[in-house]
Amino acid sequence: MKRLAVLIACLSGPVCAQDSKSVSFDKRSTFDLMKPETQAMQRDDASNPAMLWVQEGRALWQAKAGSTDKACQDCHGDVASMKGVATRYPAYSAAQQKVVTLGQQIQFCRAQEQKAEPWTAEARPVLALSALVGLQSRGLPLAKTGPAEARAVAEGRALFTERRGQMNLSCAQCHDDHAGQSLGGAIIPQGHPTGYPIYRLEWQDLGSLERRLRNCLNGVRSEPWPSGSSENVAVQTYLRERAAGLPIETPAIRP
Amino acid sequence: MAAALINVQKTVRKGEIIEIKTLMAHPMETGFRTGLGGQLIPRDIIHRFVCTFEGVEIFAADLFPAISANPFIAFTFMPQQSGTLTFRWFDDKGGAQVETARIEMV
Amino acid sequence: MVSHVLRAASLAAVLLMASPAKAQMIVGDAMPEPLAGAGDAMRGRAIIIDRQKGFCLLCHAAPLPDQRFMGNLAPNLAGAGARYTQAQLRLRIAMPSHLNPDTLMPSYFRTAGLYAVAMPYVGKPILDGQQIEDVVAFLMTLKEPAP
Amino acid sequence: MRLDAMMFTRRDALTGILLACALRPAAATPAMMEAAIADFTKNRPVTEGRVKLDLPPLVENGNAVPLTVSVDSPMTAQDFISRIALFNEKNPQPNIALFYLTPHAGRAQVSTRIRLGDSQFITAIAETNTGALFSAKAELIVTLPACAEN
Incomplete structure (x- = not known):
């Protein structure tokens, strides 16, 4: 019965094809595609501007x-007790009865334990603490x-394989099917969230995976996920699963 | 201005040339960008950076909007004695940030 | 893939409701009727190299020596004017999804059947009829195949 | 140096910059860079050499281009580099930075990160304590980002 269900799923959509492809997916961090000087900026904490946020995170x-x-x-x-925590996010939170990102968990802590005013999702303190914990x-x-x-x-x-926007493209069409090929002057990365x-550099700022996803959807002229x-x-949870095994680089530099 | 990161080795030998790396959190708003309403966003950059050692200026810079946000400046120094480095950044809003770092001659 | 081509070929004519104002005729694998006035090749060239308008060079290379950083996701545009007729090129830009629903190439004149389009673009094609005619006119000048 | 650039006065150059910014913020002109350079050199002769400008030839994003400029100099109290100026030809303003050095530096070397709106030439000019000028020039190509913020 179960086998039949799988078979039907295979026949009815591209999801199964995606799965079989990901088996042989040679996972690569976007770091590997970056120019040497951009890699150097990430490697040296003294020249990585994201470390400014880490320092703010320590104070917070x-x-x-x-x-x-x-x-x-x-x-x-x-x-230092937070070692390993970022490898497990987004994660199911029993207290919130849903899957949450690390940023959302920090906000939950702030509301429940500190009873402090919430920050906005992309607020500098949330990014600073996320970078520090990451x-x-x-x-x-x-x-x-x-x-x-x-689930x-x-x-x-x-959602990753769903075609969207005026360009009518899915995430998978670029980041699964054409990763490694050239889109204009840029090599399409596999899109693994290893450094958030x-x-x-495009932002000249620290930003979350959510902000990066907004840029992607912008590119295909689609409404972003709220x-x-x-x-x-x-989507972020699927990306974590898809990238499982790759080392965390937080806070990473990306072009 | 918020945070600054200074990277300088704590001890140096006589005659050694060290590299001092600095990062300052600042948007370096160019004054050439337009906001959502189409109006120009006023310029706000760090326009001057000065480093002194025991009160003596050893390095300074005039900066323009072409310097990246969160400006990174690295320069060299050959100290002759132990002492304190003082770093100052000045921005268009009249803000100034001061940081210090100690160097010991060994 | 094969079935899509067969379907396209077997239907003599399909009404393409791409533009609410004007229904376009697809005949075989071509769109014989112009979408606007005669195309201007130089304007078409400008659209092709504009990475905010035509986006063409993000995916395609083209025989344009002054252009750097062209993509390699799609065939070189060199020789497009020799491989296809004007009417075939028109359909391949306006509605390539008609020939192959799985194609990566956006349908530049399509406004219907899209999902989660960002508000500023709802109901609007990527290029208007005149722009597509201009691009077709430029592609028709590309007779030499890629070396 | 080109004649038309030499004929620029500082006031002319400033007016030009303001006009260009008002009309088209994304483009200064090579002539404006020449004018800014003339303002720095005061039309003294500039010798090519002794200056090394390290820039990646091709960058993925023009918002933070790493740059190191170094000058061949003993950096003694008698003979040192006192100023290094950086210029670009296509940003809204031709000036990038002006560094003031002292013999305490030990070596004439400065690193920073710069913004470049487009592929262009960057010029570095170093001045010795006796007023001699040396220069280097480097071309940099900016690849265009595919998926930007808006």
């Missing part, structure tokens, strides 16, 4: 906030998703 980690007057470190201790996992492989994230992964995969939040929406998180 120790700063007491909200009506409970608690700092992150009052619960978590030294930020940095603790630098070099560790992105973990595979578990059963609790399975989000499936939804994200469907990233310092994108900020913080379940679709948005689902």
